[in-house]
Amino acid sequence: MKYVNKYLIVLLVAFHFLHAGTTGKLTGVVIDKISREPLVGANILVNGTNFGASTDLEGRYFILQIPPQTYSITFSMIGYKEVFVKDVKIQVDLTTTLNAELEEGVIGMDAVEVTAQRPMVQADVTYSQANITSDEIDMLPVEELEDIVALQAGVVNSGGLHVRGGRSGEISYMIDGIAVTDPYDAGMAVEIENNAIQELQFISGTFNAEYGKAMSGIINIITKSGDFKKYSGNMSSMLGSYYANDALFPQLDVFRPNTIQDIQGSFNGPIIKDKLSVFASGRYKRNSGYLYGQKIFVPESHQWNSQSNNFEYISPSHALWDSLYHPYGINDSSWVSMNWSDQYTGLTKFSWIINPTLRIAYSLSGSETASQGYSHAYKWNPYGRSHQFTTKLSNMFVMDYSLNPSTFLTVSLSKSVNHYRSQRSDKRNYYQDHSNISIDSVNFFGFSYVDTTISADPNLFYVSPTIDDYTPGNNFEVGGHSMGYFEQKSTINTFKIDGTSQINRYHYLKAGFEYRKTNMSLTSYSVQLAEYTGYTPRVPNAMESPSHNTYGKKGRNPFEYAFYLQDKIEFDDLVVNIGLRWDYFDPKWKILNDPSDPNINSPVKPINRFFDLDGDGQISEVEMYPQNQKDNEDRMSSNAFGNSWYKNAKVKSQLSPRFALAFPITDKGHMHFSYGHFFAIPQYSYLYTNPEFEVPAGSGTGYTMGNGDLEPQRTTQYEVGFSQQIGMDIGIELTGFYKDIRNLNATKIIQSFVAGDKYGLYINQDYANSKGITVALSKRASAKISGNIDYTYSISEGNASDPAAAFNDEASNIEPEKMLVPLDWDQRHTLNTTLTYHPIKNSGVGLIFSYGSGLPYTTQYLGVRTSFENNARKPSTYNIDLRSYYHFEFSGMKLSLSMNVYNLFDIRNELTVFSDTGRSTYTLVPTYTPQYSGPGYNSLNEYLVRPDYYSSPRQIKIGLSVSF
Known part of the structure; x- marks a missing residue:
């Protein structure tokens, strides 16, 4: 920490500390309407706030640090009529220019009222970004953050969000200026609902130096704050169901409005008027899912016993009910939902204006989720699957201090906890003693999920699904549980100091420092149940088995910090963004001196x-x-070489320059160009996999190993764009981009000392590039219609889509690719359209249309690849979602009736395909695989019907909300 303090002192001496991307800027010129001369000392006030300014000798003004929102602005001066401007929109990281002409008059006369007309082309945009407000979110059929981001140009949603050809996990998530990305898996460590979002900024271009730890994009969320003068609130309830008359999706032919429940509410207002306010929101949602299985078997239905060569029926008391296989199952064949989820989320944010120069905000947010994912193998034994539990909790403290009207300092502290578990957990107690493993099953809301896998009785059974070892292929499990247990917890502590300074008319300076430390714990294993365990469930020893991984009591504690400095230079006909960022990372881990004999506990040399x-x-x-x-x-x-067994992994650092500019080419059009280097630490899971460095003798090519010495992944990106306003209400934007992506995670095959034994070591080796153009057309609300159309043409190629590709190829005896091939998310054509229509007052219809050309896949026949990787294309996909609503007043409150329909026309998009046909609808497997004629097993055709290969069917939700 002494090094952090040293760098902090240097930074403070070097320049005024300056606010990350959570606010916008208002600037302009005030003149006399008749003489056209600048007015000196005119007052500008952002109504409803304490933000304001006065004009200088040139009649110019600027106001910094304004939270994103739509405001009214008042211009006033002695001897002149006031000018009141409505609907002035402030956006994150952007400059809103608002000029005013004052005419002479007596103070107190009726003010001149003007409605601001925001230009369709933002003159100071130097890279591709989208700013989506809470009002825009409310009008569209979107319910999750990912739904909004997936609509933006350059985004492909396939196994995660891919931005301009990058891998998933290359996005940095920020809330109120604080990074909230979980470094373990690059997911979002905090759950934020749409009703808590004031503005969402999505950056897909070459973002400024203040943003780091990302190679593809930035998702910057500004949460709502409480009003300091008045109270308001909202409560809504939606009920719904999936509805499809299709044998592919059984149980959906009847509309059951209780299968989807969505209740949410918010409240905001003053605690102490003009001083202290609160905003609070919460949501409960339960989705019963659309994939169903049948309870033909239950986990304890059968147990394979190799000693007696019979299937045994096991009861909780170990009673042997039947020594013979019960061919037709033993349960009631009732239908069971197999992809359900249950979630609570909440956020509370306090805002305190201590004095005109000092503000403090504290927020507490969290979520608790329980779910189960669909497993086709368990379709007839749905209770044998694992449950997933996720708890997320975040505390954030932000202090804003005004050093003077042009310089602001922001200090941020946060602590986020992301806890995930996957385990067998239901009302049965068939498990071994877990008394030596600590698992917290109580969430922060105080609700407790019954953790019945923890048992003090070592004789209770965990039933293995190894009956499948006896049955022929292409059959459902007829007993047993999932044998895996996984628990991972990340605690992320962040300290950040940054700010802004308008040092003169042209230079808008930003600088900052961030320190981040993560503590991670992990426990992962597969329960052993076989002859060598005496058919008693057993957790393998972590020091002896690669199937049991743990980080130990102290966990892993990597840390990182970064400095940045950037300048936004704004001339009348040129805007330049120039910046420099330095990142530092210490993995706090070790690597092997001799990779051929990795396990210190069981050496082979x-x-x-x-x-x-x-x-x-x-x-x-x-x-x-x-x-x-x-x-x-x-x-x-x-x-063996006379060295110590381990050596410390090296620290990593990088200096990343960023440059962008924009300039006008017409009175309502401009061009921009940007260039930058981007640095991202690999997901921590790739650094710390297999922390005991275990490769058992005789294992063949069966295990991968983390590498604490992985280098940062790097991207160089270029972008050029053109924007033009057409008429009063339409804007068009054309952008071209190119990305060169290097040092991507890959696997290298390491030969062990034991002949035939190999393992995969994560290294930096993969390469990719992407290029494309995006065309965006936007229309603001006029003639009752507004909307956006985004089209992207892109090519994304690389030597591998998966970091483990080389390892998987080696295990399957496939020659690794040595040329660039289409990546799994290489969608050449993507089209997204949003449309809102207001046919009558207080009503509206929102429509989303999405189209994507076919993604690549690799053709196979009889399980053997028939060509190079990703040589063919899946069918294209398209979808239409609809939202309609009607508002009306009742007893002083606003009521709203709404209906959301997702997949309006119930389209069967084929997302996963059989590799021998390229379709989800059929496969050639029946032509070379005989039907099994034994009693009780599913037919081959039953197994090959894959509802999980398709997009979700039509979903209908009907709601009522009350606002005051």
């Missing part, structure tokens, strides 16, 4: 097992006796 008594560098049979064996301490200090 004789010289690592015994002392070399005669010093000849080899171990003879004479030296191989028990008393001459080395222990771990001996091996730690010296391995």
Whole structure:
């Protein structure tokens, strides 16, 4: 920490500390309407706030640090009539220019009222970004953050969000200026609902130096704050159901409005008027899902016993009910939802104006989720699947201090906890003693999920699904549980200081420092249940089995910090963004000196097992006796090469320049160009996989190993764009981009000392590039219609889509690709259209149309690849979602009736396909696989019907909301 303090002092001395991207800027010129002369000392006030300014000798003014929102602005001066301007929109990281002409008059006369007309082309935009307000979100059929982002140009939603050809996990998430990306898996460590979002900024271009730890995009969320003068609130309830008359989706032919429940509400207002306010929101949602299985079997239906060569029926008391296989199942064949979810989320934010120069905000947000994912193998034994539990909790503290009207300082502190578990957890107790493992099953709301897998009775059974070892292929599980257990927890502590300074008319300076430390714990294993365990469930020893991974009691504690400095230079006919960012990362981990003999607890090289008594560098049979064996301490200090067993991973750093400019080409059009280098630490899961460095003898190519010495992944991006306003209400934007992506995570095959044993080590080797153009057409509300059309043409190629591709190819005896191939998310044509229409007052219809050309896949026949990777294309996809609503007043409150319909025309988009046909609808497997005629098993055709290969069917939700 002393090094952090040293750098902090240097930074403070070097320049005024300046606010990350959470606010906007208002600027303009005030003149006399008749003489056209600038007015000196005119007052500008942002109504409803304490933001304001006065004009200088040139009649110019600027107001910094304004939260994104739509405001009214008042211009006033002694001897002149006031000018009142409505609907002035302030956006994150952007400058809103608002000029005013004052005419002479007596103070107190009726003010001149004007409605601001925002230009369709924002003159100071130097890279591609989208700013979506809360009002725009409310009008569209979108319910999650990902739904909004997926509509933006350059985004492909396929196994995660891919921005301009990048891999998933290359996006940085920010809330109120604080990074909230979980470094373990690059997901969002905090759950934020749409009703808590004031503005969403999505950056897909070459973002400024203040943004880091991302190679593809930035999702910057500004949450709502409480009003300091008046109270308001909202409560809504929606009920719904999936509805489809299709045998592919059983149980959906009847509309059951209780299968989807969505209740949410918000409240905001003053606690102390003009001083302290609160905003609070919460949501409960339950979705019963649309994929159903049948309870033909339950986990305890059958247990394979190799000693008696029979299937045994196991009851909780170990009673042997039937020594023979029960061919037609033992349960009631009732239908069970297999992809349900249940979630609570909440956010509370306090805002305190201590004095005109000092503001403080504190927010607490969290969520609790329980769910189960669909598993086709368990379709007839749905209770055998694992449950997933996620708890997220975040505390954020932000202090804003005004050093003077042109310079602001912001200090931020946050602590986020992301806790995920996947385990067998239901009302049955078939498990072994877990008393030595600590698992917190109580969430922060105080609700508790019954963790019945924790049992003090070691005799309770966990039933294995190994019956499948006996049954032929293409059959559903007829008993047993999922044998895996996974728990991972990340605690992320962040300190950040940054700010802004308008040092003169032209230079708008930003600078900052961020320190982030993460503590991670992990426990992962597969329960062993076989003859060698005496058919008693057992957790494998973490030091002996690669199937049991743990970070130990202290976990992993990597840390990182960064400095940035940037300047936004605004001339009348040129805007330049120039910046520099420096990132530093210490993995706090170790790597092997001798990768061919990785496991210090079970070495295979004789010289690592015994002392070399005669010093000849080899171990003879004479030296191989028990008393001459080395222990771990001996091996730690010296391995076969005379080095210590481990060495510390190196710290990593990078200097990343950013440059962008924009200039006008017509009175309502401009061009921009941007260039930048982007640096991202690999997901921590790739650094710390298999932390015991275990590769058992005789395992073949069966395991991968993390690498604490992975280098940062790097992207160089270029962008050029053109924007033009057409008429009063239409804007068009054309953008071209190119990305060169290097040092991507890959796997290298390491040959163990034991012949035939290999493992995959994560390294930096993969390469990719993407290029494309986007065309965006936007129309603001006029003639009752508004909307956007975004089209993207892109090509995304690389040597591998998956970091584990080389390892998987080696395990399958496939020659790795040595040329650039289409990546899995290489969608050449993407079209998104949003339309809102207001046919009558207080009503509206929102429509979303999405189209995507076919994604690539690799053709196979009889399980053998028939060409190069991703040589063919899946069918294209399209979808239409609809939202309609009607508002009316009742007893002083506003009521709203609404209906959301997702997949309006119930389209069957084929997302996953059979590799021998390229379709979800059929496969050639029946032509070379005989039907199994034994009693009780599913037919081959039953197994090959895959509802999980398609997009979700039509979903209808009907709601009522009350606002005051």
